[in-house]
Amino acid sequence: MLSACSRSQSALAPGGPQAREIGLLGWTMFTGGALIFVLVVALTAVAIVVPQERRRWLADGRIVMAGGIALPVLVLSALLGYGLFVARGQLNPGEPALRIEVVGEQWWWRVRYLDGSGGVRFVTANEIRIPIDQPIEFLLTSADVIHSFWAPSLAGKLDMIPGKVNSYTFSADKPGVYRGQCAEYCGAQHALMAFYVVAMEPEAFETWASHQTAPSEQPVTDELRSGQELFIANGCGACHTVRGTSARGEIGPDLTHVGGRLSIGAGTLPTNKGTLAGWVASTQHLKPEVFMPSFGNLEGKELRAIAAYLESLE
Structure with a gap:
């Protein structure tokens, strides 16, 4: 308790x-x-x-x-x-300063930041960063079953329904990290479908958003280069996007800047080299029934190289 x-x-x-x-x-x-x-x-x-x-x-x-x-x-x-x-x-909280589309999927969150014309500015996953003291409109839908978007410290909950877009607007008035959760039972891993809302000063948010539009940084060490090669060679790019590489998959989360996020697996584990290696090797053990398979075929050195590469993508 x-x-x-x-x-x-x-x-x-x-x-x-x-x-x-x-x-x-x-x-x-x-x-x-x-x-x-x-x-x-x-x-x-x-x-x-x-x-x-x-x-x-x-x-x-x-x-x-x-x-x-x-x-x-x-x-x-x-x-x-x-x-x-x-x-x-x-x-009726006022005209939104920013629009963010959030799509609930089993069992993670696809997050698209929209520009003034409604186009996608950049894509991230499982973590939403917003400027403080500005109304943010959230456009909510689902790709599979009914989910429910709820950040208790910032707003009420709202269902995410396949084929329908629900919207509501809220704001944060002080910087901080606020945890959210899917509030509608959506399958076996419903309890491990969390997200974080990071409220930032407007200047810091603009700096972060500008960085998110950039492609991933190229590896600068032998270990990181090896990790990138193993990432591509093992087919990770079929499901994940890492802008600046040949990885263009759209089934799973965009990993272009995954190393800068607070968690992996939709709040399942904190982001660091050890948890990234464990996640790649034992996904189905840590979060059974997700679409990502466990890569138990990789040796320890290979796992460490891939994890180091992903951690470097900030």
């Missing part, structure tokens, strides 16, 4: 105005429900403990009408009205 105290994925630790409104709505409804609960328990206790001759007033029809009908109608109507008011504000 103490894992919830990390606050990296908590609706009770809002990092933006939309999440703050949702959090306040939650606390308001919790408080209203708690007050009604306390009142009902108190009246129940009175009915049990107080002698009958001293609690005749409980049988008064006016008490029943007030406590059983009028009070619930007033409280629930007030909470409903407040909830609708908050929901209306969530739907």
Whole structure:
């Protein structure tokens, strides 16, 4: 239970105005429900403990009408009205400064940053970086089954449905790393379908975005060159793209700058040389039923070379 105290994925630790409104709505409804609960328990206790001759007033029809009908109608109507008011504000947060398309796939996230005309500026995966204090519109869909996009510290959840595009807009008002999760059961590895939203200062975001449009850096050491050659020779480019190389696959995540991401496998493991080697060798053990096969045929030296090459792609 103490894992919830990390606050990296908590609706009770809002990092933006939309999440703050949702959090306040939650606390308001919790408080209203708690007050009604306390009142009902108190009246129940009175009915049990107080002698009958001293609690005749409980049988008064006016008490029943007030406590059983009028009070619930007033409280629930007030909470409903407040909830609708908050929901209306969530739907009209302002003109977006940036549009990002997120496609849910089993079991990872394809992320496309769009330009002003709606074209794709660059593609990444499982990690979304945004500038703070700017409304960001998310266009959400799915390539296979129903998923649900949820970053609790930034906004509410929204379903991702095949053949349909749902959209909503939210922003972050302070830099930080916010964890998100698929909130709709989507198959065996649903629990390992996470993502990170990294909120950055606008200048830092523009620097990062400009770097993402560039092709991958060419290897500069023998180990990195060997890793690149092994990556291509073992057919990794049939599923993955590494811009600047012959790898042009679009089935799996774009790996052009994978070394600069916080995690691999959609939040399954942190990104480093050791986890990259383990992932390549034992994908089906670490995350069974994903489309990527395990490359158990590779020797340790080959795995280390491929992992070093991928880690260098920042």
